Amino acid sequence: MKLYFLAGACSLATHICLIEAGIAHEAIAVDRQKRTADGQDFLTISAKGYVPALVLDSGEVLTETAALLPYVGELNPGAKLIPVPGTLGHFRVVEWTAYINSEIHKSFTPLFRPGSSEEMKAAARELVLRRLVLVESTLADRPYLTGSDFTVADAYLYVTLSWSGRAGVDISGLPRIVEFLSRCSTRPSVQAARKDEGLPA
Numbered sequence: 275m276k277l278y279f280l281a282g283a284c285s286l287a288t289h290i291c292l293i294e295a296g297i298a299h300e301a302i303a304v305d306r307q308k309r310t311a312d313g314q315d316f317l318t319i320s321a322k323g324y325v326p327a328l329v330l331d332s333g334e335v336l337t338e339t340a341a342l343l344p345y346v347g348e349l350n351p352g353a354k355l356i357p358v359p360g361t362l363g364h365f366r367v368v369e370w371t372a373y374i375n376s377e378i379h380k381s382f383t384p385l386f387r388p389g390s391s392e393e394m395k396a397a398a399r400e401l402v403l404r405r406l407v408l409v410e411s412t413l414a415d416r417p418y419l420t421g422s423d424f425t426v427a428d429a430y431l432y433v434t435l436s437w438s439g440r441a442g443v444d445i446s447g448l449p450r451i452v453e454f455l456s457r458c459s460t461r462p463s464v465q466a467a468r469k470d471e472g473l474p475a
């Protein structure tokens with residue numbers, strides 16, 4: 275399958291999970307002008323125009339991080355990226371993925387938008403930190419969001435936290451989150467995906 279990505283963007287979560295799950299894939303960069311590294315107009319692949327987009331071996335195109343992450347996780351149950359469908363454990367991972375998608379990822383958006391005023395950015399930083407309080411308390415008794423297994427939700431949380439420095443969100447007052455970030459950074463899948471995307475280690 276083919277993953278279309280923007281270096282370091284939310285698509286990095288799907289990229290990490292493809293590697294964790296051992297799924298054969300080709301990762302293809304998309305630039306800000308919506309040209310792909312292999313010379314296509316990205317809008318002809320996904321009319322939504324944003325990453326991630328996953329082109330399956332059947333040619334079907336799947337988009338939306340909240341769909342791609344469980345999809346990739348379920349491709350290889352042995353990788354334990356998401357518990358078996360139909361179980362409460364499965365929906366816990368879906369619950370966290372939805373929270374990160376709508377409450378954390380999207381709270382960062384004004385921090386990367388060129389037209390955002392300083393007031394909008396300050397409000398966004400405050401909101402991100404408020405949303406992270408729940409994450410900090412959850413990590414009090416476990417290394418990852420739902421326990422001892424690194425799941426697709428952890429990959430997504432890692433990616434959003436990796437934006438904090440560039441976005442000016444000071445996470446130093448959240449020690450378990452700081453530890454989580456460095457724990458994830460040492461995972462071979464995270465290091466490999468970052469390298470593939472041309473990001474610093």
Ligand SMILES: N[C@@H](CCC(=O)N[C@@H](CS)C(=O)NCC(=O)O)C(=O)O
Nearest residue numbers: 283284285323324325326338339340
């Ligand atoms: N609803 C989508 C949003 C994806 C999204 O925000 N993608 C951003 C990167 S994190 C993007 O492609 N931005 C470039 C653009 O919109 O032109 C999802 O959750 O996957």
